[in-house]
Amino acid sequence: MTHLVLVGGGHAHALALRGLALDPEPGLRITLVAPERYSPYSGMLPGHIAGLYGFEAMHIDLERLAKAAGADFVRARATGFHGADKRIALDNGENLSFDIASIDIGITPDLDAIDGSRTHALAVKPIGSLIPKLEGLIAQAQHPDGPRRVLVIGGGAAGTCLAFALLHRLRRESDGRVIDVALATAQEITPEINAAARFFLRRSLRRVGITVHEHSRIARIDANGARTVDGRDLTADAVLVASHAQAPAVLAEGDLARTPDGFLAIGEDLRVRGQDAVFAVGDCATMTAHPRPKAGVFAVRQGPALRRNIRALVRGEALSPHIPQKDWLMLIATGDGSAIASRGGSFAFAGRLPWLVKDRIDRKFMALFDHDALPTKS
Ligand SMILES: Cc1cc2nc3c(=O)[nH]c(=O)nc-3n(C[C@H](O)[C@H](O)[C@H](O)COP(=O)(O)OP(=O)(O)OC[C@H]3O[C@@H](n4cnc5c(N)ncnc54)[C@H](O)[C@@H]3O)c2cc1C
Known part of the structure; x- marks a missing residue:
């Protein structure tokens, strides 16, 4: 054998x-x-x-x-x-x-690249550990004195769609209290998509009120938020690190x-x-x-x-x-039943249709591993 x-x-x-x-x-x-x-x-x-x-x-x-x-x-x-x-x-x-x-x-996330991230931030990977921590954050946000301001570090596709998702979930569950989600990224936002798609993305971020700090490399995270390498403080009650994978x-x-x-x-x-x-x-x-x-x-x-x-x-x-x-299709969900599609140097589309495509692709992939889709072995 x-x-x-x-x-x-x-x-x-x-x-x-x-x-x-x-x-x-x-x-x-x-x-x-x-x-x-x-x-x-x-x-x-x-x-x-x-x-x-x-x-x-x-x-x-x-x-x-x-x-x-x-x-x-x-x-x-x-x-x-x-x-x-x-x-x-x-x-x-x-x-x-x-x-x-x-x-x-x-x-794996390179948490050592940002001072204090091991103590004061949630890391996006491993996802198995992140999910219960995020559920904890969402539960805390339901309390009157719970977290209100969330900073996502990392403006790639993963960090951006997480920021949208968190904003919508927190707003839904925080009983009308004001929720602020901000994104900080060392370069411009989502360098991996084309310029037309980035235009749609920036528009969606603006519409929902996510503040974007571009060209803002983070040097340190502490209990009050994060500080950029050029000394600006970005105040936050919770920080999520979706950058620096290694x-x-x-x-x-x-x-x-x-x-x-x-x-x-x-x-x-x-x-x-x-x-x-x-x-x-x-x-x-x-x-x-x-x-x-x-x-x-x-x-x-x-x-x-x-x-x-x-x-x-x-x-x-x-x-x-x-x-x-x-070249490949990138689909960035904006958390409201829409998404932004980007392919190659110029194809870009925003709205409900890209979300339906993404949802279908993802569900189809996962259906491959359903109980019924696998042979039964004793
Ligand atoms: C929030 C988020 C959204 C994303 N959205 C998209 C998207 O829409 N489209 C896209 O193309 N990409 C997306 N990505 C990126 C995509 O998820 C990764 O590229 C993809 O998961 C890589 O798959 P993989 O096969 O390398 O393994 P992974 O999915 O990373 O899995 C690795 C596995 O190895 C196991 N493992 C780790 N260490 C060990 C060890 N020492 N010994 C044994 N096992 C180990 C882990 O438990 C895990 O099960 C996203 C990423 C994130 C974080």
């Missing part, structure tokens, strides 16, 4: 494992390693905060998925990746030997090739450079010949390609290249 170890329950692994559940590869034994049973689909987090999706709607049940694929599910965190020895070290002290391994463990430190533990900024360096066939039997996918990997921003759209496309190349490796066949797309 060939032993495949999948480390991390990110989007790419979830899709690859689903493919192997529906069409099992003879002679392949699979182990899935993840620290939590439920893996969040972060594209639906703003909708969850806004109250549109329940917990189940935005989480993949990894244990159920593993069972459907006849795989072992090991609830642990990897602490080292040893390609030469073909073993993965785990935080429970065990070492898992593999014939083929794949790593999909996402990114490669997980654990990727440095072992002998796998990395990029200068610490991500696993992969080739077009998704294998880590210099490794015959170790793949890496999703945000934790950078395809050195075709680097792309860290986004779920790429992880999702890598899932089926990973499954194909795992099969090819098991069968001793040639692996196929997977080149990430050059």
Whole structure:
């Protein structure tokens, strides 16, 4: 039997494992390693905060998925990746030997980049820890002396849609009291979308009253809010950090090739450079010949390609290249049943339709992991 170890329950692994559940590869034994049973689909987090999706709607049940694929599910965190020895070290002290391994463990916030963020801020990742903290914040906001001013640090697509979602939810639940949500970002807002879409986005932010502090790099967070590197104070009762993502430190533990900024360096066939039997996918990997921003759209496309190349490796066949797309659709929900779409250098659209498209894409993705959509294994 060939032993495949999948480390991390990110989007790419979830899709690859689903493919192997529906069409099992003879002679392949699979182990899935993840620290939590439920893996969040972060594209639906703003909708969850806004109250549109329940917990189940935005989480993949990894244990159920593993069972459907006849795989072992090991609830642990990897602490080292040893390609030469073909073993993965785990935080429970065990070492898992593999014939083929794949790593999909996402990114992690660089909280040390901002003084005080560990003590005084909520970090957007891991999402599993963020959700109960945000629910706590929303509950506190219902009290007359609860938090009124929220500052979101990070003006990328994730931070921006979180700001919209929080504003709408807090206003709805705070009994008519004034709620202020502000965004601080080191560059201009959402540099990843085109100028026309950014125009629509700025207009939506203005309309709902979210104050945007562009070109405002934050140096410090304390109990009163945040201070920019040029000494301006942004007062807030609660601060959420959605910026400064970095490669997980654990990727440095072992002998796998990395990029200068610490991500696993992969080739077009998704294998880590210099490794015959170790793949890496999703945000934790950078395809050195075709680097792309860290986004779920790429992880999702890598899932089926990973499954194909795992099969090819098991069968001793040639692996196929997977080149990430050059332009892609970005959909930023504005929390009010609308969204802003951006594709390439000029396509932009704002309103109800992009939201319906986003909602459909997200629900369709999650439906792939419904109980009824997976084979039953005893
Ligand atoms: C609020 C928000 C909204 C977003 N919206 C969008 C969007 O609309 N469109 C889009 O394209 N992208 C979006 N993104 C980005 C997108 O969510 C990520 O790019 C995507 O989740 C990356 O998927 P992944 O496969 O790398 O793994 P992830 O989804 O990051 O999952 C990694 C998994 O690995 C596990 N893990 C971590 N460390 C270890 C370890 N040491 N050992 C074992 N397992 C481990 C984690 O528990 C987790 O289950 C958003 C992000 C956020 C925060």
